[in-house]
Structures are given as structure tokens and as C-alpha cells.
Amino acid sequence: MTFRELLKAEAIFVYADIFRRKAVLFTYIAFPYILTMFIVLIGSSVGSYQAFKERLGTDPIPFFLTASYLMMSVLAVSDDVLWKPIHDKMMGTLPYILVTHVSKLLYFITIPIPRLALVILLGFASLPPVFIFFYGIEGVYTVFRIVLMSLLSSVLYITFSILLVGTLYSIGGESWRILNIVRPLLLIFLGIYYPKFLMPTMLFIVSSLLPPSYIIELMYRSLLNIMTSQTYVLELMGLAIAISLIYAPLGSKALGSWERRKVSKGVEV
Amino acid sequence: MSRLAVIKAVFEAYFKAELVREHGAVLGILSLSLWLALFLTPLWLFAPKSVNVSLFGSFAFIGILIFVSYTMASWDWGWQLRWLLYQGILEYVIVSGRDILILYVGIIPVSLIWLSFVGLVAYAIITMLIGPPLLMVNDALLLCIGIITLILVLLSYALILGGTTIAVGTSGPIVEFISWILPIATGGLTPLQNLPEPLRIFALCTPFSYPAELIRYALGLSGTVMDVQLECLVGVLYAILFFIAGFTYFKLQLKRILREGIKSVAMY
Numbered sequence: 312m313t314f315r316e317l318l319k320a321e322a323i324f325v326y327a328d329i330f331r332r333k334a335v336l337f338t339y340i341a342f343p344y345i346l347t348m349f350i351v352l353i354g355s356s357v358g359s360y361q362a363f364k365e366r367l368g369t370d371p372i373p374f375f376l377t378a379s380y381l382m383m384s385v386l387a388v389s390d391d392v393l394w395k396p397i398h399d400k401m402m403g404t405l406p407y408i409l410v411t412h413v414s415k416l417l418y419f420i421t422i423p424i425p426r427l428a429l430v431i432l433l434g435f436a437s438l439p440p441v442f443i444f445f446y447g448i449e450g451v452y453t454v455f456r457i458v459l460m461s462l463l464s465s466v467l468y469i470t471f472s473i474l475l476v477g478t479l480y481s482i483g484g485e486s487w488r489i490l491n492i493v494r495p496l497l498l499i500f501l502g503i504y505y506p507k508f509l510m511p512t513m514l515f516i517v518s519s520l521l522p523p524s525y526i527i528e529l530m531y532r533s534l535l536n537i538m539t540s541q542t543y544v545l546e547l548m549g550l551a552i553a554i555s556l557i558y559a560p561l562g563s564k565a566l567g568s569w570e571r572r573k574v575s576k577g578v579e580v
Numbered sequence: 581m582s583r584l585a586v587i588k589a590v591f592e593a594y595f596k597a598e599l600v601r602e603h604g605a606v607l608g609i610l611s612l613s614l615w616l617a618l619f620l621t622p623l624w625l626f627a628p629k630s631v632n633v634s635l636f637g638s639f640a641f642i643g644i645l646i647f648v649s650y651t652m653a654s655w656d657w658g659w660q661l662r663w664l665l666y667q668g669i670l671e672y673v674i675v676s677g678r679d680i681l682i683l684y685v686g687i688i689p690v691s692l693i694w695l696s697f698v699g700l701v702a703y704a705i706i707t708m709l710i711g712p713p714l715l716m717v718n719d720a721l722l723l724c725i726g727i728i729t730l731i732l733v734l735l736s737y738a739l740i741l742g743g744t745t746i747a748v749g750t751s752g753p754i755v756e757f758i759s760w761i762l763p764i765a766t767g768g769l770t771p772l773q774n775l776p777e778p779l780r781i782f783a784l785c786t787p788f789s790y791p792a793e794l795i796r797y798a799l800g801l802s803g804t805v806m807d808v809q810l811e812c813l814v815g816v817l818y819a820i821l822f823f824i825a826g827f828t829y830f831k832l833q834l835k836r837i838l839r840e841g842i843k844s845v846a847m848y
Binding site: 504 | 602603604607608610611614615617618619621622623624625626627628629631635636639640643753754756757760761764769770771774
């Protein structure tokens with residue numbers, strides 16, 4: 312199968328499921344609001360709304376809406392890649408996928424691509440009302456910027472997700488329990504709810520190994536009106552792209568190792 | 581098999597599957613700690629400079645416990661039936677002639693053990709990130725009533741959710757959505773007096789708000805929006821009525837699937 316055929320098959324699979332279950336699509340769009348309400352309601356009841364504004368210089372609602380949208384965007388890509396072998400194992404389809412002649416690397420690159428369209432849809436469906444309310448027409452430009460940067464973050468996360476699938480499942484098998492530890496850990500390191508530049512040094516260093524963390528940092532700098540020079544913006548974007556590219560061959564090797572392991576030891580179903 | 585032997589077997593099966601096998605308890609606690617850290621860290625951004633750290637921690641602690649209780653009712657008690665359908669177990673339970681609800685004898689204690697783990701982990705994480713929560717029981721009787729009505733209300737909700745899940749094939753993302761929106765909209769996380777007026781009225785129309793208010797009041801974390809004794813009476817009566825409604829609805833849905841078959845068995 313060519314890349315185009317694979318992509319077409321994956322897109323039909325993803326979109327058919329989404330449009331068949333419209334209620335699921337609705338919940339997907341509503342989720343950034345739910346997460347924002349969750350944090351803002353608890354935060355303002357245990358602390359104060361004003362304290363947040365004084366500390367970060369912005370309103371918590373657009374801040375956490377952006378963070379929640381980012382989380383959904385990143386998860387849209389990473390979850391699809393990371394959960395795929397587990398779902399296939401549970402459904403009994405993993406042995407069939409392993410015996411096909413399709414390149415597994417190509418297959419795993421294809422998996423998140425149809426979801427990227429959802430990242431755009433989710434952004435334009437959930438962000439504009441709040442951003443227009445808070446920032447007027449300027450808010451529309453901010454939404455465009457956030458959606459584009461989220462898209463870039465998600466794309467740059469693909470190679471790392473593949474590396475993680477290969478490494479994690481080669482070592483420990485397809486365990487959803489381990490995955491449930493890795494997912495929140497990565498979300499913390501990415502600096503989604505707690506900006507990277509506020510992190511302690513050790514956390515900051517680990518965070519810097521994840522390509523999307525640079526784009527997320529840029530997004531927060533822009534949202535919090537922190538003066539950032541054009542050179543610094545380009546440096547962060549360049550670093551994100553470079554690190555993501557470094558992960559590509561490593562990911563390919565790790566995925567190959569997982570595949571060989573499965574072929575030699577068999578699949579538990 | 582005697583009823584006692586069935587109860588023991590079901591409890592053992594759930595205990596091993598959830599907490600023992602594949603280091604379930606250890607890995608689960610690790611995962612939970614990280615999720616809690618993810619959502620608790622930004623709360624600190626709301627802390628005023630002159631914050632009472634213990635009170636701040638106590639609010640966060642009770643909020644987390646109530647939220648996790650809702651999650652437990654949604655996933656462990658409600659969604660469990662759908663999971664049993666995936667696994668092809670539910671049909672065997674039905675043809676065995678046993679009441680489906682016997683499974684809950686195994687599920688509920690394991691869930692409560694898990695909830696106590698959550699309590700310990702949340703306490704430790706809040707102590708590390710924010711400060712030690714100050715828990716003082718002002719009214720022990722009211723606290724007991726609050727906890728019992730909370731369990732009753734959550735069981736009723738789980739019966740309605742479980743009944744709907746097996747009857748119409750509710751999907752995972754919908755359950756996830758409900759388990760998030762419900763504690764937010766019904767005053768589970770925030771004292772009712774801090775909610776905007778329309779949301780407060782909505783919350784009072786549901787049985788969920790009363791137990792949470794009673795627990796917070798008994799721990800001295802917030803006042804109640806109506807007279808405490810009246811709120812307690814309404815909360816208890818509402819919880820009992822809600823349980824009867826949930827139980828009846830569940831039984832009706834069970835009859836329906838026995839007559840019409842199951843609507844959807846696959847997909848998250």
C-alpha cells in the first residue's frame with residue numbers, strides 16, 4: 312500500500328466513526344470548556360480570580376481554555392499513536408496488522424494525520440466565542456495564531472510518540488496501565504497547564520526534550536504579553552523542529568524493534 | 581454455589597483484576613498522582629499572597645475526593661456493564677440466573693479501597709504542592725449523613741447510567757463528558773454560595789448538591805445556602821427517592837435488553 316492509500320483508509324476510518332457518533336464530536340468540541348470550568352471553578356473557590364490575574368497578568372478563562380485546547384490537540388495525536396497497539400491487541404487485530412506488508416513506520420505516521428483536521432475544527436469551534444468576548448476583533452487573530460501553533464505542536468509530537476510506542480512496548484509490552492502513567496507525565500512536562508518558564512530547573516530541562524514544549528512556550532509568551540524577540544521565536548521554533556527530526560530515525564528503529572519482538576515472541580490476545 | 585460463595589468469588593475476582601494483577605494498585609496510584617499533579621499545579625496560580633495554605637489545601641482535597649467519587653460511579657459502577665459486554669461476560673451472568681447487581685458486591689468494596697488510596701495520595705500530593713490540608717470535623721453526624729447520602733446518590737446515578745449504557749449503547753466519550761460536567765454543574769467542586777445564581781438553582785434541583793454541601797459544612801469549609809437541618813432533610817429524602825427511581829429504571833432497562841437484545845457491544 313502506498314502512503315496515499317494508507318492515508319485514505321485511515322481518514323475514512325476516523326471520519327466515519329466521528330460523523331457516525333455525532334454526540335462524541337460534540338463532547339470533543341465541548342471538552343476544552345469543561346476542563347477550563349473545572350480548573351477555574353476550583354481555583355477561584357479555593358483561591359481568587361483576581362490573584363491569578365495579578366500573578367500572570369491575564370484572565371484565567373482564555374488562559375485555561377487555550378491550555379485545555381492544547382491538551383486536546385496534543386492528545387488527539389499522541390493518544391491515537393500510543394493507544395493503537397493496545398486497542399488492536401484487545402480487539403485481536405494486532406496479529407493481522409503485523410503480518411501485512413505495510414511499513415509499520417508509514418502506518419504509524421499515517422494514524423494521527425486525519426486527526427489533525429480535528430485539531431483545526433476543535434480550535435475554530437471552541438476558542439472564538441471566548442476570545443472575541445475578551446479581546447474583541449483582536450481575539451480572532453489570536454485564535455488563528457493559537458490554532459496554527461497547536462497544529463504545529465501536534466505535528467512535531469508525531470515522531471516522539473512513535474519513538475515512545477517503539478521503546479515502551481518493546482520493553483514492557485502493550486500495557487495500558489503503563490501508558491496511563493506516561494500520558495499525564497508528558498502533559499506535565501509539556502507545560503500545558505503550568506507554563507514551562509515557571510517550572511523548576513530540572514523539570515524545565517526534561518520539558519526541553521519534548522518538541523511541542525517550545526511551541527507551547529511561545530504560545531503562552533504571546534498570550535501573557537511577554538516581550539519576545541523575533542530571534543528568540545525563530546530559535547525556539549528551530550529547536551522544536553530539529554529535535555522532532557532527531558526523533559524520527561530513533562523512532563523508526565524503536566518501532567522496528569517492537570515489530571521484531573512481536574514477530575518472534577507472538578501476540579497475546 | 582451458595583450466595584456467600586458467589587459474593588466471595590466476585591470480590592476476589594475484582595480485587596485481583598483491579599489491584600493485584602499487573603501491579604494494578606501500584607501503577608494506578610502512580611498514574612493518579614500524576615493526573616492530580618497536572619490539575620492541582622495550576623490551582624496554585626489562584627492563591628493570593630496572604631493565602632491560608634491549610635484552608636487552600638483542604639478545599640482542594642475535598643474537591644478532588646468528591647470529583648473522584650463521581651468518576652468512580654461513572655466508570656467503575658456505570659460503565660462496568662458495558663465493559664462486561666465487551667468481555668462477553670454479561671450474557672453469562674444473565675443466563676446464570678443471578679441478579680446482575682450481585683457483581684456490585686465485588687465492585688463496590690474494591691472501588692472504596694481504591695478511593696481510600698486516592699485519599700492518601702491526594703493528601704500527600706496536596707501537602708507537597710500546596711501545604712497540608714487542615715481537616716477538622718465540626719459535626720460528625722452530619723459528616724456521616726453527607727457521606728452516606730453521597731454514596732446513595734452516586735449509586736442511583738450509576739444505575740441510571742448503567743441502565744442507559746446497556747439499553748442504548750452509550751459511548752465512552754459521552755460517559756467521560758458526563759462524569760466531568762456533573763460535579764462541576766451540581767456544586768460538587770465549589771460551595772453553592774460561590775456559584776452564580778442560575779447554576780446554584782440548577783444545582784439545588786439535583787440530588788447531587790446536598791451531600792457535597794453537608795460534607796463541606798461538617799468539615800467547616802463553607803456555609804450552606806439554606807438552613808442546615810432543612811438541607812439535611814431535603815438531601816436525605818431526595819437521595820432515597822433518587823435511589824428508588826434509579827433502581828426502577830435499571831430494572832426496566834434490563835427487562836428491555838432481555839426482550840430486544842443489546843444495541844451496541846463494541847467501540848469505546
